Amino acid sequence: MEKLKPKKTKIKDTVVGTYQKIEDAVVGTYQKIEDAVTGTYQKIEDKFVETFLEERDETNK
Numbered sequence: 001m002e003k004l005k006p007k008k009t010k011i012k013d014t015v016v017g018t019y020q021k022i023e024d025a026v027v028g029t030y031q032k033i034e035d036a037v038t039g040t041y042q043k044i045e046d047k048f049v050e051t052f053l054e055e056r057d058e059t060n061k
Helices: 004-053
Strands: none
Touching: none
16 A cells, blocks of 8 residues: 555646646636736727817817
């Protein structure tokens, strides 16, 4: 039984390491997508405010 411990540990380490790599890839990809979406939204919001909500010099009343 003691002979199996090193093999079990190696298998466990491999599984945990592989899971960690997959998790890091998924989270990293999600963060990139989230950053792109929020960045695009911010640009749209800024353009909307600039176009419709900012006060302009209205000398021609």
